[in-house]
Amino acid sequence: xxxxxxxxxxxxxxxxxxxxxxxxxxxxxxxxxxxxxxxxxxxxxxxxxxxxxxxxxxxxxxxxxxxxxxxxxxxxxxxxxxxxxxxxxxxxxxxxxxxxxxxxxxxxxxxxxxxxxxxxxxxxxxxxxxxxxxxxxxxxxxxxxxxxxxxxxxxxxxxxxxxxxxxxxxxxxxxxxxxxxxxxxxxxxxxxxxxxxxxxxxxxxxxxxxxxxxxxxxxxxxxxxxxxxxxxxxxxxxxxxxxxxxxxxxxxxxxxxxxxxxxxxxxxxxxxxxxxxxxxxxxxxxxxxxxxxxxxxxxxxxxxxxxxxxxxxxxxxxxxxxxxxxxxxxxxxxxxxxxxxxxxxxxxxxxxxxxxxxxxxxxxxxxxxxxxxxxxxxxxxxxxxxxxxxxxxxxxxxxxxxxxxxxxxxxxxxxxxxxxxxxxxxxxxxxxxxxxxxxxxxxx
Ligand SMILES: *Cc1c(COP(=O)(O)O)cnc(C)c1O
Numbered sequence: 001x002x003x004x005x006x007x008x009x010x011x012x013x014x015x016x017x018x019x020x021x022x023x024x025x026x027x028x029x030x031x032x033x034x035x036x037x038x039x040x041x042x043x044x045x046x047x048x049x050x051x052x053x054x055x056x057x058x059x060x061x062x063x064x065x066x067x068x069x070x071x072x073x074x075x076x077x078x079x080x081x082x083x084x085x086x087x088x089x090x091x092x093x094x095x096x097x098x099x100x101x102x103x104x105x106x107x108x109x110x111x112x113x114x115x116x117x118x119x120x121x122x123x124x125x126x127x128x129x130x131x132x133x134x135x136x137x138x139x140x141x142x143x144x145x146x147x148x149x150x151x152x153x154x155x156x157x158x159x160x161x162x163x164x165x166x167x168x169x170x171x172x173x174x175x176x177x178x179x180x181x182x183x184x185x186x187x188x189x190x191x192x193x194x195x196x197x198x199x200x201x202x203x204x205x206x207x208x209x210x211x212x213x214x215x216x217x218x219x220x221x222x223x224x225x226x227x228x229x230x231x232x233x234x235x236x237x238x239x240x241x242x243x244x245x246x247x248x249x250x251x252x253x254x255x256x257x258x259x260x261x262x263x264x265x266x267x268x269x270x271x272x273x274x275x276x277x278x279x280x281x282x283x284x285x286x287x288x289x290x291x292x293x294x295x296x297x298x299x300x301x302x303x304x305x306x307x308x309x310x311x312x313x314x315x316x317x318x319x320x321x322x323x324x325x326x327x328x329x330x331x332x333x334x335x336x337x338x339x340x341x342x343x344x345x346x347x348x349x350x351x352x353x354x355x356x357x358x359x360x361x362x363x364x365x366x367x368x369x370x371x372x373x374x375x376x377x378x379x380x381x382x383x384x385x386x387x388x389x390x391x392x393x394x395x396x397x398x399x400x401x402x403x404x405x406x407x408x409x410x411x412x413x414x415x416x417x418x419x420x421x422x423x424x425x426x427x428x429x430x431x432x433x434x435x436x437x438x439x440x441x442x443x444x
Pocket of ligand 1: 130131135158160161231235264265266267292293
């Protein structure tokens with residue numbers, strides 16, 4: 001883990017003004033006048049530089065980053081290998097459209113993903129621009145291959161903001177309110193969410209599995225279902241780790257019923273949970289896997305990777321898009337993956353957990369309002385017992401004022417989630433946790 005400086009940025013918190021400072025407030029006034037208000041900002045400190053675990057704003061405040069731009073900058077901002085690769089690629093060529101005149105970078109990213117994703121079988125990959133677009137395409141492939149139309153998603157799921165992915169996403173506000181009608185043939189089943197399971201965590205996996213199979217058999221009809229889509233650890237839903245064994249049973253049952261299982265690893269992928277992909281921890285092998293966020297060190301890229309016979313069942317020209325697998329994004333992805341391998345960032349995510357989890361557990365022990373600490377690797381969360389956003393919002397706001405970037409999540413908005421860049425230094429991680437302690441002290 002990095003200490004000292006990273007990309008020339010000193011790795012410690014520096015507060016020169018209140019947060020946001022005067023220059024940020026000026027820019028924010030321009031934002032309000034120019035940018036659609038539907039595009040919100042969590043912490044309107046306007047950024048000029050970032051690296052390691054620090055984000056520097058226009059007022060020269062150094063903020064500690066526990067968000068990674070929502071699990072994107074796993075290798076850090078402007079990671080050296082990514083910068084070099086992007087610079088070289090941008091000088092060679094920026095776009096040809098892979099569907100017109102192809103290039104090696106796209107093929108190399110596909111090869112790497114086929115190798116790194118779970119499953120000991122032949123795979124193929126197709127590249128896209130965003131997570132939502134990858135999910136859309138995974139569903140297209142599953143429908144085309146099976147000749148079935150229904151898709152089953154879980155309570156608390158988040159799969160994106162396009163029309164089909166809004167339908168797959170569970171939470172109404174802010175993602176769906178007023179944006180319907182949504183895509184059809186989407187069905188929802190309970191998630192095995194141990195902390196809030198009505199009869200308790202011990203019965204959660206069995207009862208959730210029973211509810212899942214009953215709904216699919218009775219309400220939808222197994223023969224009509226193309227795919228079940230699931231996040232192996234739910235992201236926006238509040239870092240819900242499914243009850244042990246649940247996903248493996250779902251996977252086995254899907255196989256028996258001829259239903260494809262899509263793992264949405266857009267937030268959990270690329271060393272975030274201490275392994276390349278979280279499906280591995282949960283003990284199942286998906287047929288199709290969607291990736292994005294952490295894939296390319298901050299450049300927009302997404303992928304669907306899956307069994308060769310499924311992926312290749314689509315007619316030529318059936319998949320694609322103008323920008324999908326852009327050469328600069330591909331160069332960045334290859335460099336980001338090299339970085340994760342060379343610097344063992346999966347090991348680093350586990351080390352981050354070993355430092356953070358005891359500190360979060362100490363908060364849970366001290367404050368009755370904390371319901372649960374959970375997650376895996378460098379994807380950890382605190383859920384407040386009260387199912388409303390008051391405490392999470394207040395603690396998060398206190399963190400922001402004191403220079404720590406934190407995010408909230410959860411169906412009830414009552415989860416504080418922590419996603420530090422995997423290259424954050426140990427001192428900075430500890431300093432961030434001290435700020436969190438102080439925020440709890442202030443608010444609770
Ligand atoms: C962020 C996210 C998406 C959507 O990705 P975008 O790039 O924002 O379209 C889909 N699924 C999961 C699990 C996510 O976390």
